[in-house]
Amino acid sequence: MSPLHVQQLRDETPGCQSGIVHFNHAGASLPSQATLDAIIEQLQREARDGPMEAGEHGAVQVEKARRAAGQLLNAPAASIAFASSGSSAWSLAFQALGPWQPGDRILVGRHEWGGNLASMQVAVQAGARVEVIPCDATGAVCPLALESMIDARVKLIDLTWLPANGGLINPAQAIGEVAKRHGIPYFIDAGQAVGQIPVDVQALHCDVLKSAGRKHVRGPRGTALLYVRPDFLQHLNPAQRDVFSAPWTADGFDLRNDARRFETSEASFALLAGLGNALQEMNQLGIQQVWEKISQTSERIREGLRQIPGITLHDLGTHQSGLIAFNLAGWDAFELKRRLGVQRINIGANGVAYTPWDMQARGLASIARISVSPLNNDEDIERLLTALKALRA
Structure with missing residues (x-):
């Protein structure tokens, strides 16, 4: 991706014109103006024509988003459902897998997302x-x-593919091969993967995969996508149902035979119109090109951090993603995030609850986190590294 191409993306993104350096794309990235326009256009249509009356147009936008999500994941559009958050999407699928019995075993990675572990308490x-x-x-x-x-x-x-507390990329495909060989359901939390690295649900052999829309896809908050393998639907019995997920038929209320059995009749067409535009932009840009740019940028930042006395990187694995976990000696991670924010530099900070077992295993109370995007340019990198050098103890 050339500097000219990066500049074009920045020119199309209002957040890049604000003077803020944004390195918190793993928390929530910056939407394009076209994504904002898609949201606003649907809201204006609802205000003008009536919210229910504008629903027909909104439903068309939702199906466009569904097809775009399927294209990004190499999945049939019918295998995609939308939810209000990645955690709710994962929890809906998990609860539908029950009922659970004494002695049942759930196998997870040490880096499992805390929200998923909370859902497993049922x-x-x-x-x-x-x-x-x-x-x-x-x-x-x-x-x-x-x-x-x-x-x-x-x-x-269940596997959290790219954990929230660092650059690890877990071997999702190899785990999927084990699960498939033994006929065991396999869920992937791809919250930090979709929109950052290539995701092919066929190659992964997963039965369920979820991701938030606000992260690397650059969609709006309050959106998420859920993939369910078509042949696996029969094993999922959602507790949440309404006349959309279980339409009335001559025989009563029957669950849909596609992933929409996890949706309801009430949805924000405006937000899903924005998500659809963001997904289309990602497909047009090309996920392989995005991943190559993120890899180049994150490696430059890692190399720069290694040159700053007092900084400790917390990378695991053999190849790292665009999530860079570190600590700066003498600084609490959350206070460091706040201090950089005063200088209009956005980063993230995570506590133990995000990935409790991994944080405890490594003796980490908190980490600061830089997460990159194709939107980040050389000036962003220089401002970040300069600010960290000035703050070192």
Whole structure:
């Protein structure tokens, strides 16, 4: 991706014109003006014609978004559902997998997202056990260790692909191959993957995958996507139903035979119109090109951080994503984030709750997090590194 191409993206993004350097794309990225326009246009239509009356046009936009999401994930459009957040999407699918029985086993990576672990407490209360798959020497989830844990009681394998507290890229495809070989349901939390790295649900062999819209896809807050493998739908019995997810037929209320069984009749057409535009922009840009640019930018930043005394990087794995976890000696991570914010430089900061088992295993109370996007240019990098050098103890 050339500097000219990056500048074009920045010119189309209002947040890049504000003087703020944004390195918190893993928290929420910056939407384009076209994405904002799509949201506003639907809102204006609802205000002008009536919210319900504008629903027909809104429903068309939702289906455009569904097709765009399918294209990005290499999935049929019918296998995509939309939700209000990644956590709610994952929880809906997880709860639909029950009922849980005493002795059921759920196998997860050490880096599992805290929100998913919280949802699993429903299963734990029913007598199921959540067990951690050991890591390999690099700190990634180990497929060989997983293989040795498999027995008839394993009801789910769940993987947080790119953990929130660093640049690790877990071996999602290799884990999927183990799950497929043993016929065990496999869920992937791809909240930090979709829009950052290529995601092919066919190659991953996953049954369920979710991601938020506000992160690397650059969609609005309050949106998320959920992929459900078509042949796996029969194993999912959602507790939440209405006349959209379970339409009335001559035989009563029957669940839809596609992923829309996880949706309801009430949705924000405006937000989904914005998400659809963001997904279309990502497809037009090309996810491989995006990933190459993120890799180049994040490696430059990592190299710059290594030159600053007092900075400790917390990378795991053999290849890293665009999430850069670090600490600066003498600084609390959240206070560092605040101080940089005063200088109009946005970064993230995570506590133990985000990835509790991994943070505890590594003795980390908190980490500061830089997360990059193709929107970031050389000037952004220089401002960030200069500010950190000035703050070192």
